[in-house]
Amino acid sequence: MSQKNAPHVGLVFASLMTTMLMSSLGQMIFSTALPTIVGELGGVEHMSWVISAFLATMTIAMPISGKIGDTVGRKWVYIISIGLFVVGSAIGGFADTMGLLILGRAIQGLGAGSMMINSQAIIAEVTTARERGKFMGLMGSVFGVSSVLGPVLGGWFTDGPGWRWALWMNIPLGLLAILVATLVLNLRTGKARWRDYDYLGTALLSVATATLVLVTTWGGTQYAWTSPLILILGAVSVLAGLAFVWVEMHSKDPLIRMGLFRHRNMLLTTLSGVVIGLAMVGVLAYLPTYLQMVHGLTPTTAGLMMIPMMLGLLGTSTAVGFIVARTGNYKVYPIIGLVLTTVSLVLLSTMTVETPLSVLGIYFFLFGFGLGMVMQILVLIVQNTFPLRVVGQATAANNFFRQIGSALGASLVGSLFIHNIQKEMQHNLPLAAERVGEEGQALVESFATGDGSSHLTPDAVAELPGPLLEAIVNSYNDGLTPIFLMLAPLTFAAALILLPIKRERLRETID
Known part of the structure; x- marks a missing residue:
């Protein structure tokens, strides 16, 4: 400069x-x-x-x-x-x-x-x-x-x-x-x-990403997973992804250099990073909605309930960073962190309408604590693996695939959440209808047609008759908590993926 x-x-x-x-x-x-x-x-x-x-x-x-x-x-x-x-x-x-x-x-x-x-x-x-x-x-x-x-x-x-x-x-x-x-x-x-720009790679990347998000967003909600449209979109996503890899391997100036993934540490941290992005955004994106609809919190209070999770993430990330800088040992932390993340997801799956907010805060803190041991260390492993001249490319590629996981987390968890809510309401509302009067029956009919549920807010839920309130609150609870249990094996698999990471001495010079 x-x-x-x-x-x-x-x-x-x-x-x-x-x-x-x-x-x-x-x-x-x-x-x-x-x-x-x-x-x-x-x-x-x-x-x-x-x-x-x-x-x-x-x-x-x-x-x-x-x-x-x-x-x-x-x-x-x-x-x-x-x-x-x-x-x-x-x-x-x-x-x-x-x-x-x-x-x-x-x-x-x-x-x-x-x-x-x-x-x-x-x-x-x-x-x-x-x-x-x-x-x-x-x-x-x-x-x-x-x-x-x-x-x-x-x-x-x-x-x-x-x-x-x-x-x-x-x-x-x-x-x-x-x-x-x-x-x-x-x-x-x-x-x-x-003239040398990777136009074909750009087009294939866009198609593969967009169709993947469409599959995970529409599947199970607007279309059945086995519907022709979902199957076609899934096939297009896979084929475009494979074609993108082939094009990048043969391009003069690729968007993402596939040669980076020949290194074991790069490949393993990237695979694990996809899962971390999926789990983190999948949890963070929909817990505030859960807290408002199930526990009746205001939007501001629901946001504040996320603070224990973030204190765990920031505090652990900072502490582990200092420990790694002092000792040079880093391999064990992301593995332990992903195991703790798995435990926290299992605990989150046990949440009920009666679970105290103080207990939820402990679960949230543990989730953040586990992630704090993982995220920055994986970036460190990538950057320590390559010489300075390709560190930027390697970091960008690693971030890109973690972002893919984040997009999948938002769309897939959101799709499953909506599908589960609709399924639970179909089961719970008719039972509630038997316990309410004519006004409640009319509300049940509006929910059955989708008119009522499409405009459901936390304030509106709080004003419902007792049986309807209970039915909807339980539908939201039982719609989200099983998804956390489904995510737990993925984060545990991500921990196993990191076991073969090759521990290399942290560099003490710029290059």
Whole structure:
């Protein structure tokens, strides 16, 4: 970096931190608002799309925008990505249907994926190697903060000015970031080698990711798992994925270098990372909805209930990081962490309507404690495996597949949750109908046709007659808790996957 640009580093970094916070908050800020959004816009069967559409497009955008930034320079790629995020926020904020909200969230996701990748890359262009560590450490802390802040902020907006402000707040922040980036960013510009760009790989990656999310979102809810559409989408996803691997192995300038996965540590940490992303987002995305509908918490209180989980995650991650730095031993921590995560998922599957919130807080803390021993250590293993010249590519590839897991977690868990709720209501509501009067019978009929359940909010549930309240609360409880038990074998398998990890001495030099 030249002396000319040195005074602007603080301003540039503030802009990058703002956009990193916007993109990371976007992943979880609606977890607490989902019941209210469904009640206002209708369409409970589309509930999971509010989160999974964002994660799917974010996943697709990450490798593509990173590659384009490498090719033509990052300044305008970064500015355009902020613009996309602002446009998506505006569309979603003014949406009057669930479909329009999902469209806005999908556009947001494209911007968020590009902002996240390019923010990290821009730091490498505006700081020296000696300075870079502290800046990257601060940027990494954004993810921990947003994990706590997302559900809490989403709950506060929902209880206060309204959930739409969770989108509208991005508009002035984004415009300010665009202004700062336009005026003070002075980055290298590459030579556009569009002739060699991996167009086919980009198309195949997009098709494989989109169809995979469609299968896990629609399967079992809007379409049977054995329906022709789901089977065709599944086949297209598999074939596009296999074709993508083949294309990347033969491309002059691939989006993701397949040669990285020839190394045992890279392959094993990536496989484990997919499971971690799936479990983490699958739990975080729908627990706030569970707490509101089953335990009658306000959106803000439901968000605050996530704090024990995040304290466990942040505290353990920090402590284990210091221990590994001092001892150089790292292999055992992610394995122990995934075993603890498995135990916590089993405990979460035992939750009932009567389970005290204090007990739930302990379960949440244990889940975060386990994840805190895993996430950063897997990144460390990847970065310690490769020389400096390919660390960026390896880290981006590892993050991409973990993001695939996150998108699957949002869509698959959401799809199963909706399917289970509908199944439980079909069983519980007729029994409740026998215990209520004519008014209750009319409510039961509205739920049976879908008119009532599509606009069900925590406040509306609280005002229902006792038998109906009990039926719906039990339907939500029994709809989610079995899914946690289904996730437990996956996290235990992820622990077993890490057993063959080759322990290598941590490097004490830059390269």
